[in-house]
Amino acid sequence: MDFPPLSASFTLTLPDWIRDELADVPDVIPDLHERMALVNRLADRNWREGNGGPFAALIAESDTGRIVSVGVNVVLASNVSLGHAEVTAIGTAQARLGVWDLGGSRPDGTPQPAHELLVNWRPCVQCYGAAMWSGIRSLVIAGSGPECEDLTTFDEGPMIEDWAAAFEARGIRVTEGIRRDEAVDVFRAYRRAVDGDLVTVYNARSGD
Structure with a gap:
């Protein structure tokens, strides 16, 4: 088998069905719980469509709820x-706004509004760093307990115990418990698919 040539790029692209899901969604969702409801809805459809795990994220302006x-x-x-929900949400937000720092100034030097990252569970170790360095000013999650790993069987990595305090120390407010039961229901549905060998759980070195 010939070894392929070196690649000069890679791409993370959101699935086409995202457009259908967002077709009737307003540009501004003022209510935090409604924003998380959208995240949970996207997470549930994502695994059913075969794109990856039951995870979704959203970046919005904190004060207005503009998506x-x-x-x-x-x-x-x-x-x-690398194609986790937080990474794709952060990357597409930075591409749309033309900035690498979601907490800094716009390219023309004017201040940006504060941005929040909503996720249907606490970020894994990879996305913990990605979120911290993105420039967001708040992290909103449905939950952070063992339910995610217990139900989905994904390895979320060795998170530090004071992970939330480390965010707060960097000026990133953490809000937890938004539509938690709904998020867990998505994990339960995914687990039934896992037990039925209907989905691929992509833990690294899962065969070792």
């Missing part, structure tokens, strides 16, 4: 292990 970007897990669709 800047959404993201879902695209590891299976892209064959790139």
Whole structure:
């Protein structure tokens, strides 16, 4: 088998069905719980469509609820292990706004509004760093307990115990418990598919 040539780029692309899901969604969702409801809805559809795990994220302006970007897990669709929901939401937000710092100034030097990242569970170790360095000013999650790993069987990595305090120390407010039961229901549905061998759980070195 010939070894393929070196690649000069890779792409993380959101699935086409995202457009259908967002077709009737307003540009501004003032209510935090309604924003998380959208995240849970995207997470549930994502695994059913075969793109990746039951995870979704959203970036919005904190004060207004204006939606800047959404993201879902695209590891299976892209064959790139970096393709987590937080990464795709952060990347598409930065691409849309033309900035690498979601907490800094716009390209013309004017201040940006504060941005929040909503996720249907606490970020894994990879996305913990991605979120921290993105420039967001708040992180909103449905929950952070063992339910995610217990139900989905995904390895979320060795998170530090004071992970939330580390965000707060960097000026990133953490809000937890928004539509938690709804998020867990998505994980339960995914687990039934896992037990039925209907989905691929892509933990690294899962065969070792």
